[in-house]
Amino acid sequence: MKTVVIAGASGFIGTHFRSRLAGAGWRVRTVGRSGDAVWGDTSAITGLLEGADLLVNLAGKSVSCRYTPANTAEIIRSRMETTAELGRAVAACNRPPRDWFNASTGTIYRDARDRAQNEDDGELGSGFSVDVARGWEETFAAADTPQTRKIPLRITIAMGPGGGVMQPFNNLARLGLGGRMGDGQQKYSWIHVEDLFRAVVFLHEHRQITGPVNIAAPEVVTNKELMAAVRAANRVPFGLPTPAWLLKIGAVVIRTETELVLKSRWVSSGKLQDAGFTWQYPDLARALADISGRNAAGTSVPRASARRHA
Template sequence: MGDPNHLSLPSRKIVLAGATGFIGEALRERYRQNGYETLMISRRPGHISWNDKAAITEALNGADLLVNLAGRSVNCRYNEQNRREIMESRTTTTKTLGDAIADCPHPPKLWINSGTATIYRDARDRPMTEEQGELGSGFSVEVAKAWEETFFAAHTPFTRKAVLRIAIALGRGGGVMTPYFNLIRFGLGGKQGPGSQRFSWVHIDDLCRMVEFLEKRTDLSGVFNASAPEQVTNAEQMRTMREAYGRRFGLPAPSWMLKTGAVVIRTETELILKSRWVAPERLLREGFEFRYPRLREAMAEIAR
């Protein structure tokens, strides 16, 4: 007869935190199809609440994988209240997860925390890699730094940890493709600002495969740039997107127009004008193979 106190654990379980958006839904569906039990922590009804510490600990106990994507959208004006909410939505949730893992009898095998490629400086001279990249300055960078510092400060000695510094995720049915498609559809898909700023991106399929890759490679931990190996200029980006949808011409949007429009729609021009030139050096070195290494191939799949 077995030990009555023995805890029976699910064979495969993934916990997704703050993963109700474009990336989270893609991960949830992928792991569900792979036979994982998927549990969600979020502020939405029907999910495990961020306020229920006991339920979070129970969900994480025995999990194969935790992926944390929690964080208020940065698509807003950076006033005092929004700045506070953007910062706290990342650091507080990450600390909550770290505390819960510390209370688990059987902590998760791997914890992947979302980060952002915005952590690097405005790069126009060379790509930023994990080892050689220079961190930038300003509010967005401070948020990114605090997010990672909170993650690595969590005392989880029995849980392997990795950060994915995610570039702009592209894919069908959501994310940034909706506003880009609308611009192109109405003839406004020209270069934005100078057009020389770099556009680092990753196809949603490759991003999900990165998570699977890190789960299988138990020897890997630390920081990884989640970006495709091809980093195009904004002008090249918009031309490639237009071509994918069969549009030859798109009106450009000069910087002054973007700044004026950003105030009207209550967002920041940094999201468009900052040059993000990020290279996935570690993933390539460790043997990760991109399904969509070039924007033209990615856009052909998305537009189809």
């Protein structure tokens, strides 16, 4: 039986991983504010990691919030400190985990409307979210763990039944603000949580893959196409277009930042595609049909035009 240690197992992604890995026959151990080991008890975390096959770190405060001083400080702390502590724990192991996959974000790339950003030639951006992502990956890289393969997972917007950062979009649609945002042409890369789980298992099984890995569905849509699909999934017949200034007012209502919807995120999963990974939810219509609990064949969700960005 294989053993996986999940840090940050209480969140939306972590809960899904915990359930799916246990169902697949893995021995699942957790690190968090509660669990098999808790943050601050590095020796207990080391004991938990001893001889494990895989460590997956998903710990970190959600960025779907207002960037107040308190929230920004917690966004940074919850990523850097937990990653650094895991690094110390792995380094102290006599039999360290074979693999350590640490969450990062596709937001590390620049605002891109001209081409997809892949692992080989993607250009890093600037701003608070990018600075957080850079610091997160730098802390991960600094861990002295030569026996463990380390992969930063540059995860795009994750969605799935019961949670994920689709909620702000759903809220806007229900408020009648579900039209295009800004000019509506900003790109939106995303991943269904089940494909995120499957990608992690795939990476564990494919030892030849190294370095940062982008996690995104092969279809990218524009914000205009996304919001049409969100309205259909919520059975909202119309939505007012929201210029950037009006969106800022709406963002206060739903307590999130406008960057979530105005930045163009166009991310390509080049390494996964080249290694032969297949997506269960390659297009937005199928993903939203699953999330809404309706049969994909009978859903009224419009199928967004496919743009393969290998």
